[in-house]
Every structure is written in C-alpha cells, then in structure tokens.
Amino acid sequence: MEEISAFEKFELQLDSTAKDFLKETAKWAYFLSIIGFIGIGFLLLIAVFAGTIFSALGTMQGMGGMGASFGAAMGAAYFLMAALYFFPVYYLFKFSSNAKKAFRDNDSAALTESFGYLKSHYKFFGILMIILLSIYALFFVFAILGGLMGR
Incomplete structure (x- = not known):
C-alpha cells in the first residue's frame, strides 16, 4: 500500500x-x-x-x-x-487575462494557467539575462586579451 x-x-x-x-x-x-x-x-x-x-x-x-x-x-x-x-x-498579457478570468469565474484551472504564463515570463527574462551576462563576460575577456596583446 x-x-x-x-x-x-x-x-x-x-x-x-x-x-x-x-x-x-x-x-x-x-x-x-x-x-x-x-x-x-x-x-x-x-x-x-x-x-x-x-x-x-x-x-x-x-x-x-x-x-x-x-x-x-x-x-x-x-x-x-x-x-x-x-x-x-x-506571456504577461496571458497571465493577466487568465488571472482576471480566474477571479471573475472562480476558475482554479485558469489561475493555474495564468501562473504558467507568469513562470514563462520570468523564465524568458532569466534566460535572456544569462545570455547577456555571458556576452558581457566574453567582451570583458576579449578586452583584457586585446589590452595584453597591444603591449
């Protein structure tokens, strides 16, 4: 059991x-x-x-x-x-419209779906931030290498 x-x-x-x-x-x-x-x-x-x-x-x-x-x-x-x-x-629009629908109709499935869109919204920004920080780190490394090679 x-x-x-x-x-x-x-x-x-x-x-x-x-x-x-x-x-x-x-x-x-x-x-x-x-x-x-x-x-x-x-x-x-x-x-x-x-x-x-x-x-x-x-x-x-x-x-x-x-x-x-x-x-x-x-x-x-x-x-x-x-x-x-x-x-x-x-994603933000879908979160807001589903959340408003969930409270208007007392629909827990719509609320769950709205949180899924909110998760996607923040996941997108998180992945974008990782990509941008990686690009900044690469620029920083190449700038240091360029400075060292220029001596």
Missing part, C-alpha cells in the same frame, strides 16, 4: 488578502502588457521606416558611407528587438 506524505495532503488556500494582491497584480500586468504591445508597434514602425530615414541621412553632407545598407541593418535590428520583446509581453 502506498503511503501519502503530509506534504502531498496539503492543499494551498488563498485568503482574501492574497486574492486581492493577485487581482491587483493582474490589473497592473495587463496595463504593462498593453504598454508593451504599443512599444512593440513603435519598434516595428521604426523598423519599417529605418531604411528610408537612414537613406535620407546618408545623402546629407558629411555623413559619408552611411546609407541604405546601414538603414537596412538598423531596420533589422529594430525588428529583432520587437520580436524579442514580443514574448515576455505576450
């Missing part, structure tokens, strides 16, 4: 204060996700018009070789930023 531990019998209950905190968190997460989607829209607009803007700048006096190729590179960079920014904003 299989024994069930005391921890497995434990069921977490949310009191009214915790529910109020989660409701308010969902509202702020919704607001931040909407602002994030607007920001993504601006990034995409910049990505589309970067080629035109930088091509026009390239024809100005003293701008040298900066032209259409630089504009295309800037457009691609802004598009990449928008694509990268989309996922955490989407």
Whole structure:
C-alpha cells in the first residue's frame, strides 16, 4: 500500500488578502502588457521606416558611407528587438487575462494557467539575462586579451 506524505495532503488556500494582491497584480500586468504591445508597434514602425530615414541621412553632407545598407541593418535590428520583446509581453498579457478570468469565474484551472504564463515570463527574462551576462563576460575577456596583446 502506498503511503501519502503530509506534504502531498496539503492543499494551498488563498485568503482574501492574497486574492486581492493577485487581482491587483493582474490589473497592473495587463496595463504593462498593453504598454508593451504599443512599444512593440513603435519598434516595428521604426523598423519599417529605418531604411528610408537612414537613406535620407546618408545623402546629407558629411555623413559619408552611411546609407541604405546601414538603414537596412538598423531596420533589422529594430525588428529583432520587437520580436524579442514580443514574448515576455505576450506571456504577461496571458497571465493577466487568465488571472482576471480566474477571479471573475472562480476558475482554479485558469489561475493555474495564468501562473504558467507568469513562470514563462520570468523564465524568458532569466534566460535572456544569462545570455547577456555571458556576452558581457566574453567582451570583458576579449578586452583584457586585446589590452595584453597591444603591449
């Protein structure tokens, strides 16, 4: 016969204060996700018009070789930023909408799903931070090596 531990019998209950905190968190997460989607829209607009803007700048006096190729590179960079920014904003939006639905309909499955999206949101930022710190560490190592070789 299989024994069930005391921890497995434990069921977490949310009191009214915790529910109020989660409701308010969902509202702020919704607001931040909407602002994030607007920001993504601006990034995409910049990505589309970067080629035109930088091509026009390239024809100005003293701008040298900066032209259409630089504009295309800037457009691609802004598009990449928008694509990268989309996922955490989407996860935050899904967290907020599912959390609001969970409290409106008293649906524990929706609350569980909302926490899954919140986990994905923070997991994305955690992985991104690891990647950025690794890149910074590589730059630091190459800067030291470059300084030592320059002597």
